[in-house]
Amino acid sequence: MSYLKILIISRCKIIIFLCITVIVITAIFMFLQIRNLPVSEFIDPNSGIIVIDPGHGGIDGGTTRQGILEKDINLDISQKLKVYLEQMGYKVVMTRENDMSLENLSGKDGTRHQKDLNARVDIINSNNAQLFLSIHGNCHVKNLNADGSLVFFNNRFQQNKTLAYCVQRALNNIIVDGKKRTIHDPVEGNYFLLNNAKIPGAIVETGFLTNEAELRYLMRDSFRDQIAIAIAQGVYKYLVEQKRVDYD
């Protein structure tokens, strides 16, 4: 083999070796970068998609008082909220649109309740949504006077607290029969949806079914409409605040 041939083969080997090295280093770098990104970077914070989760459904009525089922109130408020958010230009994804439980949508093992919750988390996490709201009704059997809306959040995302405060304040401002209900601050809560969602969100307890007066309010279409408007206003406030934070 001539000296020139050996030189050409060596150069080829060196170039191939360098190419492979560059590819491997780039791949390792990208892998480390992805691993280091906070979860919130995986979704588009401005996707314009909001998930609404009407709590319970089907076999699971939620809290029940005087024949009134929480699941029905949750669904009605959620459908009203959907209309308001769509009027604001958002695309809304509902975890359920009728009286059904969701355990059959989950491929994972577990109790019926756990499978139902897993299905809700899957919908929240797989629609490129920028936030979710899970709509519920509250109960307090030891204090039947407890009333007012309560928003639950956790600190998985820094946005959660802002969202919770914006929605809570709007709900606190509702005036029904000429007066406000009890004013609350949002509360940190240990909820499966909040703990497993990959996007910001909040659990909204719209009112106490265990409070006689509030149960009557919740049975009124006009009050459920007030609740839906307040939540939409809270979401709007949050989105404006988020934009302000983004641009700062």
Ligand SMILES: [Zn+2]
């Ligand atoms: Zn509930």
